[in-house]
Amino acid sequence: MNLTYKDGFIIAVYFAFVLGIGAVLRRSTKTGADYFLAGRSIPAWICGLAFISANLGAQEVIGMAASGAKYGILTSHFYWIGAIPAMVFVGIFMMPFYYGSKARSVPEYLRLRFDEKTRGLNAISFAVMTVFSSGISMYAMAKLIQILHILDAPFQKAGLTQAWTFHASVLISAAVVLAYILLGGLKSAIYNEVLQFFLIVAGFLPLVWLGLKNTGGWQGIKATLGPGYTHLWAGLGSPHTNRLGVEWTGVCLGLGFVLSFGYWCTDFLVVQRAMAADSMIAAQRTPLIATFPKMVFPFLVILPGLIAIAIPANMPATNSSGLPASTYQRGIIPAKVDSISGQPVLDKNGNPELDYDLAIPNLLLHYYPTGMLGLGLSALLASFMSGMAGNVTAFNTVWTYDIYQSYIRRGMSDQHYLKVGRIATIAGIALSVAAAYAANQFNNIFDMLQLVFAFVNAPLFATFLLGMFWKRTTGHGAFFGLLSGTLMAAVHHALTIPEGAVPGIKGGWMAQAHVYPSEMAQNFWTAIIAWTACFLVTVGVSLFTQAPDEERLRGLVYSLTPRSNVEQGPWYRSPAGLGVAALVLTVLLNFIFR
């Protein structure tokens, strides 16, 4: 399958609009507040769509379809229990303090509520994390484009080797993201995220429709794949009766509470979108508006995974990886191939492992004629760029305000910090590109880094929950709580191991006190332990240290902040009404796919 000029044209039109938005916004980006906070001037619906789009990076889109193919509809737990409740909570209960405190970033909120060291810990770990995750996502995307071989022909014509598809994917997408953020800052990133949101829907929706038509609809998929793939809750009584290998307590507490609230309520990447809203009530509505598209996204990104393995076998398979279509294939998902030996990768039972990451790309090649293929690829590129732009805008703000202005040069002019922010944007993208190439070389180091990030992130929500809702929480309590949470996560990981894994990066490197039925179960319980440790230590240390001055906490803590009595309008415009509607619909979806 090769691209034609038609696909090229569609992709070019999309790129022109992306850059055009940046160019138009350049004129209105004059101050630091314009660049880092989008002038706090964005209406709620735009912030809401950007809120999910920033999270919808390439890794999310590719990864969710891959999990859909691997685990089935169970993957929707990552959306319905693993996102919606937390998004409702952050909108109704936490946004008043984030937005109301006038903090310019999440670490800055920690500075206002607690102290300098808690902010420093959070700011530095967050800055490092964003650069690496944007690099890893860039690597994943470029690798995918290389595997698909769709760009081979034009590159061959130009006399360039295949390795150049990797270079070109990394460098061109980085250059485009750099250009539009440099020009218009956060506003440009947010506007483009909304554009990308609509493009992702436009690119993937016909894929789902064709796929369902081909596989006989949901009933057909149910008949082909069996109940193991098509039920959400039926097998969750025991870790051995469902494909995730986790029981319902692990799913509800680990994923539904600790991991989900930790991400959606504290990660500046998403919270920054709501902080850019034009009013308090718009900031509150941002995550709530986002819940509605979020709850139907499983049908757009997870369902294709199920379609990919359910496609009737007698269809001529489009094989993008250059392998002969073999018995190893399931649906249109081929076996994973070792990049050095060229042989299929086998699991511990000697069965070939499937390359689930190819679910969406192979579906695009399978169903889309030239023209639509260009639209589908634009959607992939859009998801990739929105995720990267989210990381970069969060990075430049935290770097400029929480690190540079706090620890390197205080008290400079607004124009000075604006310049620093622009340089940070360039540096952030350059570091991500470097990280993408490093990931290509040192895969294991990156697995380890992601593990460390998971340890750092796991306890965060305990700190914010106590900080916002218990006025007695002190800075020392928060700081040592976070450290012990991270430490306990590492200890728990060192002492436990998933079934059948080799001690090392997968855990059990100190001892094997407990064997989990799956890696997922181990991850969830690591998070639960980290959260609990952070919660208990924060409470303990707080009680033994001097209580913070209540006057200073006004607007930062629930019990010390007067309720706002802003006119909220009819129920479908008020945060509480939207939140309840989102939760009711989510329960309904869980019931339908029980």
Next chain:
Amino acid sequence: MDLRKPIGLLFSILGISLMLFGSQGDPSGYRQSLGVNVNLYWGAALLAFGIVMLFLTRQKPRPTS
């Protein structure tokens, strides 16, 4: 800038282009999309979405609450 304008323009252009691709060219190219001329139909859907967005820009912007 009213964001609905660039969104409307982008989707109108994408829709018209896809419809053009769909209306000319060889219908046997649509075997892989189960015989459905997706370029034509989805192009029309995108164009409709684009026009709705452009139409909305003509309305007064909602008051920010």
